[in-house]
Amino acid sequence: MNKKIFVVLFCIAVLAVTLMGCDNSREEEGQRTDTDNVAETDGDFDSMRITPTEEIQELEDGLSVVRYEGNYGFSEFLEQGGANDDAEVAAYLMDSISARGLNILFGGNPFGCSTLSVESENDGYLFGRNFDWNSCDALIVSARPEEGYASVSTVNRDFISASGVDISSLPDNVQAIVALYAPLDGMNEQGLAISVNMIQDSASIDQDTDKPDITTTTAVRLLLDQAATVEEAVELLGQYDLHASMNMMIHFALADAQGNSVVVEYIENEMHVTPTSVVTNFYLTEGEKYGIGTEQSHERYEILMERISSQESMTENEVREALDSVSKDNFEYRFSTTEWSIVMNQETKELTYFHRENYENGYTIAVE
Numbered sequence: 001m002n003k004k005i006f007v008v009l010f011c012i013a014v015l016a017v018t019l020m021g022c023d024n025s026r027e028e029e030g031q032r033t034d035t036d037n038v039a040e041t042d043g044d045f046d047s048m049r050i051t052p053t054e055e056i057q058e059l060e061d062g063l064s065v066v067r068y069e070g071n072y073g074f075s076e077f078l079e080q081g082g083a084n085d086d087a088e089v090a091a092y093l094m095d096s097i098s099a100r101g102l103n104i105l106f107g108g109n110p111f112g113c114s115t116l117s118v119e120s121e122n123d124g125y126l127f128g129r130n131f132d133w134n135s136c137d138a139l140i141v142s143a144r145p146e147e148g149y150a151s152v153s154t155v156n157r158d159f160i161s162a163s164g165v166d167i168s169s170l171p172d173n174v175q176a177i178v179a180l181y182a183p184l185d186g187m188n189e190q191g192l193a194i195s196v197n198m199i200q201d202s203a204s205i206d207q208d209t210d211k212p213d214i215t216t217t218t219a220v221r222l223l224l225d226q227a228a229t230v231e232e233a234v235e236l237l238g239q240y241d242l243h244a245s246m247n248m249m250i251h252f253a254l255a256d257a258q259g260n261s262v263v264v265e266y267i268e269n270e271m272h273v274t275p276t277s278v279v280t281n282f283y284l285t286e287g288e289k290y291g292i293g294t295e296q297s298h299e300r301y302e303i304l305m306e307r308i309s310s311q312e313s314m315t316e317n318e319v320r321e322a323l324d325s326v327s328k329d330n331f332e333y334r335f336s337t338t339e340w341s342i343v344m345n346q347e348t349k350e351l352t353y354f355h356r357e358n359y360e361n362g363y364t365i366a367v368e
Helices: 003-011 074-079 086-096 172-180 216-226 230-237 295-309 316-325
Strands: 046-049 057-060 063-070 112-119 125-133 138-145 151-156 185-188 193-198 213-215 241-243 250-255 261-267 270-275 337-345 350-355 361-366
Touching: 063 172, 063 361, 074 086, 074 216, 086 213, 112 193, 112 250, 112 295, 112 316, 125 151, 125 185, 125 193, 125 250, 125 316, 138 172, 151 172, 151 216, 151 337, 185 216, 193 216, 213 216, 216 230, 216 241, 216 250, 230 250, 230 261, 230 270, 295 316, 316 337, 316 350
Parallel strands: 046 361, 063 138, 213 241
Antiparallel strands: 057 063, 112 125, 125 337, 138 151, 151 185, 185 193, 193 250, 250 261, 261 270, 337 350, 350 361
């Protein structure tokens, strides 16, 4: 693309990581990718093995995948102090890709999520994740950085909007770079899994010390790139001041290939770590904040706890069924749908995605 045209395009672009930009109506399910590469499964569902390329591939309506190899500038981002809000992340991206007018915003209503960490019946551990939101456009990003661990992560591409232009008209590699700074979940080659879950609370996170700064999603990128275990992830988070985007309260669900699983929460800007196998959308730190969150998140938590407490280990199929049991079609109050579910195999380093509550057909992607 001509550089001048590229810059002009970005001059009118706005990267808006918002929490209210999706249409609430359900879209018709798209066609699955035509491929004979079928992944092995241990249950009653089909899964296609996907090999991402540098061109964005649409797997079906509302679900795409892309691969990015090389330096996306994250080490340099950290070295120059990180960012204490999304506008600073945008400014860094603007400078690094020679584009103006880039902006990042978070705002709106919180999304719902459910995660569980369990021992696998077939060696290793499994991590399951539901992302509950309005009907939107998900992008899976397979990353192979020059420095750091390879990973697969997911971004809500509707959180990336353009003013006056269709964001999909931007070059695929630019979309991939921007998405790498806005992941909501993922797993790296060491088997570290992470998920951002929201909490409905008037409090926020805005740490202010002499440490370098990170935002909600750049914290996810930090851990995917640099942490191999839960212990390393917690230590890394403690080295930065975290700033929640648009004052939204969040917590991180973390699990590693050794079977450690915790939730990291921030109360009055102090980080708390609580061992747990299940995380939904309420505080799990003991004390006055414990239990604050949505009523439905308590119900989902109890459903998942009952499932994992009744058996010592689970298969990928059973994790899939557990995620299905707490997906949004099970509840009357449906402000959203379960846009994607992931079963992460921390032993084989593979992620199987299920889109919009279709738990019969999955897409399996390996962390390479």
